Amino acid sequence: MFVSNFTNRIDKKWRVSVPARYRAILSEAQDSVIYAYPHPTSPSIVCSGIGPIRELQASIGKFNPLSQDFDDFADALLSQIEEMSWDNEGRVVLPENLRIHAGLSDSCVFAGRGDTFHIWEPAAFQRRLEEARRNAQSRRDQLSRITPPGGSGA
Template sequence: MNRFLSHAVNRIDAKGRVSVPSLFRSVLSARNVRELYCFQDFVFPAVSAGGPELLDRFEGQTNGGDPFSPDANRMSLLIHGGGVFMKLDPEGRLMVTDFIRSFTGITTDVMFVGRSDYFQLWEPAAFQEMQAAARAQVRDRGLT
């Protein structure tokens, strides 16, 4: 498997760490990702995480233009000012820092959500609510 699929909930331990689901760790290993680029999602109350190529993709979208343009400055605020690099510990756990907690509202449990080439960290109830709303919108519009 080379994509992040499905979702899973894991509890934060007493030291503030959470185990990344084994299926997600397998994808990270297959992609040889040693350091995660994490950023505060542009739309949802979630932190998105992927390999350094995720940051490269965003920077590629802004390169080539005027780096001081209003659009480039806004994007930099999101991808640089709203991003950090994080590492998993040897047991495959991620520290749930204030960077994650304050943006997502996560307290005791983390919902890991696959998004193809990256995954997200959500407060479980917020994810369930957002997924139900997305399902309703797709249903109401009809599948195409």
């Protein structure tokens, strides 16, 4: 599970070190590639191994393949996926389209989200984190109504 967040520098060749913990998680799942695509509603890059990508494809595959919904989601998400392999030093090269989408320049934040992690421009991540904390605080009563896996919900 991808947790925590890490800030790393981006070099002049657009290489960035993937956190060792994240590489270990991907390696345990026998993923040698990071699948990445622009988040459809935020200036971040969604990254994962193949499992979440297969789940995404399966969800999109539930639409009629001749429908507008299928076309929109397949084009907005699946057609935008980039494959990034890390080198011997644990670095990936950030593709131009993803860098532009996230507004990256000299550093980025890797933020864990469970099965995925996102790459953010640091100031944008700080704004998102503050917004998320405010939203979570205002809706904290909802958390007590969530039934944990295997729980009774009582």
